[in-house]
Amino acid sequence: MTEVRKIILEDHEMPTQWYNLAADIDVPPYMSPEGAVPPEAWAPVFPMNLVEQEYSKERWIDIPEGVQELLKLWRPSPLHRAFNLEKALGTPAKIYYKNESVSPAGSHKPNTAVAQAWYNKKFGIKKLTTETGAGQWGSALSFACALVDLECKVFMVRISFDQKPFRKLMMQTWGGRCVASPSQETKAGRAMLEKDPDTPGSLGMAISEAIEAAVTDPTGETRYSLGSVTNFVCLHQTIIGLETKKQLKKAGIKKPDIIIGCAGGGSNFAGLSFPFVYDKIHGADIEIIPVEPYSCPTLTKGPYVYDHGDSAKMVPLVAMFSLGHNFVPPPIHAGGLRYHGMSPLVSKAVIDGLMTPKALHQLECYKAGLLFAKTEGIIPAPETTHAIAEAIIQAKKAKEEGKEKVIVFNFSGHGLMDLAGYDKYLAGQLSDYKLPDETIRENLKEIEDYPKPQY
Numbered sequence: 001m002t003e004v005r006k007i008i009l010e011d012h013e014m015p016t017q018w019y020n021l022a023a024d025i026d027v028p029p030y031m032s033p034e035g036a037v038p039p040e041a042w043a044p045v046f047p048m049n050l051v052e053q054e055y056s057k058e059r060w061i062d063i064p065e066g067v068q069e070l071l072k073l074w075r076p077s078p079l080h081r082a083f084n085l086e087k088a089l090g091t092p093a094k095i096y097y098k099n100e101s102v103s104p105a106g107s108h109k110p111n112t113a114v115a116q117a118w119y120n121k122k123f124g125i126k127k128l129t130t131e132t133g134a135g136q137w138g139s140a141l142s143f144a145c146a147l148v149d150l151e152c153k154v155f156m157v158r159i160s161f162d163q164k165p166f167r168k169l170m171m172q173t174w175g176g177r178c179v180a181s182p183s184q185e186t187k188a189g190r191a192m193l194e195k196d197p198d199t200p201g202s203l204g205m206a207i208s209e210a211i212e213a214a215v216t217d218p219t220g221e222t223r224y225s226l227g228s229v230t231n232f233v234c235l236h237q238t239i240i241g242l243e244t245k246k247q248l249k250k251a252g253i254k255k256p257d258i259i260i261g262c263a264g265g266g267s268n269f270a271g272l273s274f275p276f277v278y279d280k281i282h283g284a285d286i287e288i289i290p291v292e293p294y295s296c297p298t299l300t301k302g303p304y305v306y307d308h309g310d311s312a313k314m315v316p317l318v319a320m321f322s323l324g325h326n327f328v329p330p331p332i333h334a335g336g337l338r339y340h341g342m343s344p345l346v347s348k349a350v351i352d353g354l355m356t357p358k359a360l361h362q363l364e365c366y367k368a369g370l371l372f373a374k375t376e377g378i379i380p381a382p383e384t385t386h387a388i389a390e391a392i393i394q395a396k397k398a399k400e401e402g403k404e405k406v407i408v409f410n411f412s413g414h415g416l417m418d419l420a421g422y423d424k425y426l427a428g429q430l431s432d433y434k435l436p437d438e439t440i441r442e443n444l445k446e447i448e449d450y451p452k453p454q455y
C-alpha cells in the first residue's frame with residue numbers, strides 16, 4: 001500500500017471561522033498610567049473593526065467572505081507526512097508538517113496581512129504603514145495591499161535595507177513603498193539621524209516611525225499594521241491549526257501527541273497550536289511546544305511582566321513574557337525570532353501550564369534545516385529550523401522509547417530569501433550564543449517598578 005504523503009483540502013473545505021483563544025483563557029488587560037486601556041484608545045492606530053477583534057471574547061469569529069476569497073489564492077495549505085525525514089531518523093514516530101511556505105510571500109504572514117488589509121479597506125482606510133526587519137512582514141503586507149488596492153509604506157531597518165535587497169524588491173514589485181529606517185520622513189527618524197547619521201537602525205526605531213507616520217496623517221485615512229503579537233493576528237493565524245485538524249482526521253489520526261512551532265512574536269505558533277490548546281483545555285493529552293533561540297529566550301528566561309511592545313514606548317503596557325523593551329538581539333545570530341516580547345495569549349497559555357516552551361541553539365537548528373532540505377526538499381527559513389530541530393529531538397525520543405508518537409510542526413516559511421544565513425553556516429562562521437542572565441537582569445531593571453500582571 002502506498003501511503004499518503006500530502007493531505008490536501010479542497011477550496012470549499014477551508015474553515016469559515018477563526019478560533020479565539022481569548023474565549024477560553026483570561027489575559028490581563030493592556031495598561032497605561034491611567035489604568036486599563038479602553039478599545040477607543042487604539043482608534044488612531046488600528047481600524048475599529050480590528051480593535052473589536054482584539055478585545056473580543058467570542059470563541060468563534062466568522063471569516064468574512066471577502067477575506068476567504070483572498071486566502072483561497074493559496075489556501076488551504078497542504079499537510080505533509082515527512083516520510084523521508086522519518087526514514088532518515090529511523091523513528092517509529094509519524095511526523096507531519098503544515099506547509100505555510102506555499103503562500104505568495106513564502107510564509108504564514110499573508111494569513112493576517114490579507115485579513116488586516118481587507119478590514120482596513122472596509123473601514124475606509126486608504127494607506128497602511130508598517131515596519132519590517134529582514135523584510136518578511138513588509139513583503140506580506142505589500143502583497144496584501146496590492147490585492148485590495150491600498151497604499152503600503154514600509155519602514156525597513158537600515159542595515160537590512162542595505163544588505164538584503166531581494167525582499168525590498170518583492171515589496172516594490174507588489175507596489176509597496178519601502179524606505180530605510182531611520183528616515184527623514186518622521187520626527188522620530190530625523191531626531192535619530194541627527195544623533196547618529198550612520199545608525200544601522202533597529203526594529204524598535206522602525207516601529208516608532210511607522211506608528212508616527214500613521215497617527216500624524218492629517219487626512220485620518222492612514223493606519224498602522226503589524227505582523228505578530230496582538231490577539232487579532234493570532235486569531236487570523238488559527239486557520240493553520242483548524243485546517244490541520246481536518247487534515248489529520250482525513251489521515252486517520254484521532255489526536256496528535258506533540259504540537260511544535262517556532263516562536264518569535266508567537267503568531268505562527270499560535271496559529272497551529274491554539275485549536276489544539278482548546279482540546280487540551282478540554283482534557284486531551286497533547287504536549288504543545290513553542291521553540292525559541294537561546295540568543296532571544298523570551299519564554300524560557302524572561303519574566304511574565306507588564307512591558308512595552310516597542311522601544312520608544314509609544315504603545316501601552318502588555319502583559320507578556322519579556323526580555324525588556326531595550327533588548328538588542330546579538331548580531332551573532334543569523335535567524336529571525338528576535339523580538340523582545342511575546343504574544344499576550346501565548347504568554348498566558350504558558351502561565352496556565354498549557355504549553356512547555358523550549359530554547360535551542362542555532363547550530364543545532366541549521367543542522368536540522370539541512371537534514372530537512374536534503375530529505376523533504378524544501379529549504380526552511382532560519383526561524384522554521386527551530387521547529388524542525390525540536391521535531392527531530394522528539395522523534396529521536398520516540399525511537400528510544402519505542403513509541404509511535406504523532407508529531408505535528410508548523411513549517412512557517414521557506415528560506416530562499418535567507419540563503420546568506422546558510423552561506424555563513426556552511427562556511428563555519430556561525431556560533432552558538434546564549435544570552436547571559438546578567439544581560440537579561442540589566443535589561444529588565446527599567447521595568448522593575450511597572451505594575452505586575454494580576455491573574
Ligand SMILES: *Cc1c(COP(=O)(O)O)cnc(C)c1O
Nearest residue numbers: 228264265266267268383412413
Ligand atoms: C516572521 C516569521 C516567524 C516569526 O514570527 P511569529 O510571529 O513568531 O510567527 C517565523 N517564521 C517565519 C518564516 C517568519 O517569516
